[in-house]
Amino acid sequence: MPSNELKNPDIFAYALYRLQGAGQFVDVEDAYVECWHLSPSRFGWRTKAFPNYKTASKAQQEFERAHPEMTLRTANGLRRQLTAEGVAWVRNRLQDFERLASGETKAPATRRASHKIVAALEFSPLV
Numbered sequence: 001m002p003s004n005e006l007k008n009p010d011i012f013a014y015a016l017y018r019l020q021g022a023g024q025f026v027d028v029e030d031a032y033v034e035c036w037h038l039s040p041s042r043f044g045w046r047t048k049a050f051p052n053y054k055t056a057s058k059a060q061q062e063f064e065r066a067h068p069e070m071t072l073r074t075a076n077g078l079r080r081q082l083t084a085e086g087v088a089w090v091r092n093r094l095q096d097f098e099r100l101a102s103g104e105t106k107a108p109a110t111r112r113a114s115h116k117i118v119a120a121l122e123f124s125p126l127v
Contacts, residue, residue, distance in 0.1 A: 006100060008042060009063035011035050012056065013070070014097040016082050017090045025072075025079035032056035038100055 015034035019026045036043040036051035043055050060080070064071055070086030073079065082090065090097065099105045 006096060007062075008035075008055065008059035009066060010093070010097075011038055011042070011100070012059040012063050013067075013082065013086060013090055014038070014093075014100075016071070016080055017087065017097075018101070021080060022082050022087045022090075025074055025081045027079050028057075028060060029053070031060070031080065035059065 012031060012035055015031045015038060016022075016026055018038075019030055019034055021031070032043070032053050033051050035056045040049070043051055043059075045052050067086070067089070070083055070089055072081045072083055
């Protein structure tokens with residue numbers, strides 16, 4: 001899968017992995033910032049060089065909804081860790097993620113109206 005086909009929830013899981021979330025709990029805010037470092041155009045503000053926590057939070061929620069068995073959370077809900085299944089899932093895609101991290105390929109923003117429609121359909125129970 002090319003990096004431009006990586007979805008935001010995929011990038012959230014990789015951000016946890018990069019922050020040693022495979023063996024310890026990571027603060028979600030650190031993961032959000034890591035998402036922004038990996039793809040500023042997707043996880044940043046449109047007009048400023050700042051991380052957009054709303055985009056990252058949505059990516060986190062979508063990943064956890066699609067793969068509830070792949071993360072653990074602390075009792076207060078502020079930290080996450082990948083399970084063994086989550087680590088295996090990231091490692092299966094590691095080559096694509098590493099191309100993104102190295103800058104070899106980009107994950108451009110997906111703010112077009114057509115992307116919003118497709119994203120909404122992906123989570124529709126009817127689809």
